Amino acid sequence: MNRSDGRAGRLFLCxxxxxxxxxxxxxxxxxxxxxxxxxxxxxxxxxEALVLRSVIDERQINGSPREFRLNVLFGYSYQGEEFTSDRLSPRGTKWTKETEALEQLAEQYASGTTHTAWVNPEQPDAAIMVHDTKAAGYTLWFPALIIIGGGGMIWGAFKK
Incomplete structure (x- = not known):
């Protein structure tokens, strides 16, 4: 193999x-x-938050299967002011085809029920009743392996 082929291969690996x-x-x-x-x-x-509205929304896009989601509105007091929020979780409620789980969720958050809500102090009108998962923190090793693999390829390209 000539010298230019070796450099091209190393450059490609890098x-x-x-x-x-x-x-x-x-x-x-x-x-x-x-x-x-x-x-x-x-x-x-x-x-403490009071669920003011809890309905199941339905949609069907271009003949695809019907999807459903829970549409919740709840009211709460924070620092002497009244607020409402429609965010069950920080990402909102997902659309799903699974009606059984959604019906259980609708029953849990039925109109008139009270629940604990967490209020964003920087945006008091943004409160949630369900936290996002912290699972991303427990899987940081996976993209770290990709980074290490990329570094290994670069190191291997220049190793004799």
């Missing part, structure tokens, strides 16, 4: 390694951010 580091870094950043948001919401002040 580029793939850099791309793996970049992709792994983006996923690592997104997962850290998700974990931090989930952790921060657990430190928000707690208030």
């Amino acid at each position: 580029l793939i390694g850099l791309m793996l580091i970049l992709v792994g870094g983006v996923f690592e950043w997104l997962m850290i951010r998700s974990y931090q948001h989930a952790k921060a919401s657990r430190e928000w002040p707690q208030v």
Whole structure:
């Protein structure tokens, strides 16, 4: 093999390694951010919230199967002011085809029931009754492996 083929191969490995580091870094950043948001919401002040409305919405897009989601509105007092929020969780309620689980959720958050809500002190009109999962924090090792693999490819390209 001539010298230019060897350099081209090393350059190719370096580029793939850099791309793996970049992709792994983006996923690592997104997962850290998700974990931090989930952790921060657990430190928000707690208030009692009254469910004002709880209905199951339905949609069907271009002939696809019907989907459903729980539409909740709840009221609460925070620092002497009255607020309402329609966010069950920070990401809202997902659309789903599974009606049984959704009906149980609707029963749990029926109109007139009271629940603990957590209020974002920076945006008092943004409260939630269900926290996001912190699972992203427990899986940070996976994108770290991609970053390490990319670094290993670069290191291996220059190793004799």
